[in-house]
Each structure stands twice: as structure tokens, then as C-alpha cells.
Amino acid sequence: MSAEGVDDVWDDWRDAVNMTPKELEGWLDTDESKSVGQGDGESVGHKSGRRIVEILGSKKGDLSDSDVDHMRKVVGYVHRHLEQRPSGDVTKTRWRYSLMNWGHDPVK
Numbered sequence: 540m541s542a543e544g545v546d547d548v549w550d551d552w553r554d555a556v557n558m559t560p561k562e563l564e565g566w567l568d569t570d571e572s573k574s575v576g577q578g579d580g581e582s583v584g585h586k587s588g589r590r591i592v593e594i595l596g597s598k599k600g601d602l603s604d605s606d607v608d609h610m611r612k613v614v615g616y617v618h619r620h621l622e623q624r625p626s627g628d629v630t631k632t633r634w635r636y637s638l639m640n641w642g643h644d645p646v647k
Contacts, residue, residue: 545607548610549610555614555617555643556595556617556642557647559595563595563639566588567585574633575633575636576640582640584616584637584641587613588639613641617638621643
């Protein structure tokens with residue numbers, strides 16, 4: 540992967556993914572995490588969360604084209620989803636749970 544491709548998404552990625560690998564791994568083990576999202580069996584967001592943990596554990600220079608593509612997908616999802624914020628307390632909402640599967644905790 541060229542450093543330029545990683546650099547194009549790096550800052551947006553670091554802003555979008557505000558959970559640590561440990562926080563995200565713990566979250567993905569919860570019933571709440573598994574209760575949201577689309578897909579048969581494991582949801583798309585839950586799979587994404589597992590991939591995010593792997594990417595967070597990688598060195599910037601070791602990221603593959605596929606990793607960078609996923610980082611872009613995560614940034615896009617988080618930005619779109621944040622614009623759909625429901626009114627009121629979002630602490631125990633499906634909206635928040637879905638974002639957390641993608642590595643972003645909006646109450647952090």
C-alpha cells in the first residue's frame with residue numbers, strides 16, 4: 540500500500556474510530572452488540588468491528604489495500620450514521636449500539 544493512500548484516510552479514521560481495541564473487543568462480546576445490524580447470522584457491523592480491532596492492532600506501514608478500503612468504509616458509515624442521531628438520551632439506543640459495532644461511541 541502506498542503511504543499516500545493510507546495518509547488520505549488516516550486522520551478521518553482516527554476521528555471516526557474513538558474506541559480502543561480493548562473497548563471494542565469487550566463491546567463485541569455483549570448481547571447488545573449482537574442485537575443490532577443487518578445480515579444473516581453475524582451482522583455486517585459486528586464483522587466490521589472485528590476487522591477494526593485487527594486494523595487498530597496493525598502498524599500504519601503494514602496496512603494492506605483491503606485494510607485502507609475498510610477504513611474508508613468505516614469513516615463513511617460513521618459520518619452518515621452520526622447525521623441520523625435521534626433526539627434525547629442515546630445511551631441505550633440501537634443507534635448508539637450500531638455505531639459502537641463500527642468502533643465509534645457517540646457518548647465518549
